[in-house]
Amino acid sequence: MSKDDFELVRGSGNVFRDFAVPNADLEQARAILAAKIIGVLDDRKLSVRAAEKLTGIAASEFSRIRGVKLGRFTLDRMITILGKLDKNMEVTIEVKPRDHAQLVHA
Numbered sequence: 001m002s003k004d005d006f007e008l009v010r011g012s013g014n015v016f017r018d019f020a021v022p023n024a025d026l027e028q029a030r031a032i033l034a035a036k037i038i039g040v041l042d043d044r045k046l047s048v049r050a051a052e053k054l055t056g057i058a059a060s061e062f063s064r065i066r067g068v069k070l071g072r073f074t075l076d077r078m079i080t081i082l083g084k085l086d087k088n089m090e091v092t093i094e095v096k097p098r099d100h101a102q103l104v105h106a
Contacts (some may be wrong), residue, residue, distance in 0.1 A: 030070045033046040037065050040085045055084035 016024035016031075037088070041051055041062065048062035061081070079089050 018067075024076075027070075029075055030073060030078065031068075033075065033082065034065050034068060034070055036087075037062075037078065037081055040082070040087060041066070044085075047084070051085070055081065057081055057084060 014024055014028045015028040021027055031055070040046075041048075046054065048059040048066065050089045051057070051062045052059040065078075065081075079091070082089055
């Protein structure tokens with residue numbers, strides 16, 4: 001295989017934006033929060049039923065998060081779930097201008 005057989009393309013840091021998904025920044029934020037929730041469940045070896053007993057949040061909600069079916073979750077709902085799992089949250093938002101190539105896809 002020679003260097004000419006492929007092209008390296010640097011992503012934006014947001015896979016949803018790179019694939020022109022609508023509301024890419026929101027989807028990225030939900031994905032990050034879902035990963036954190038899944039990480040807590042895995043670290044504590046909690047089943048969805050055990051998480052339900054601990055938090056009062058339906059096991060089906062945890063199943064949706066594990067299955068990455070996030071469309072019905074708001075950011076505040078996901079932050080609440082993390083809080084009920086005894087996790088403190090610190091949220092930082094960075095706002096910066098998009099370059100022209102990104103505006104074409106918006």
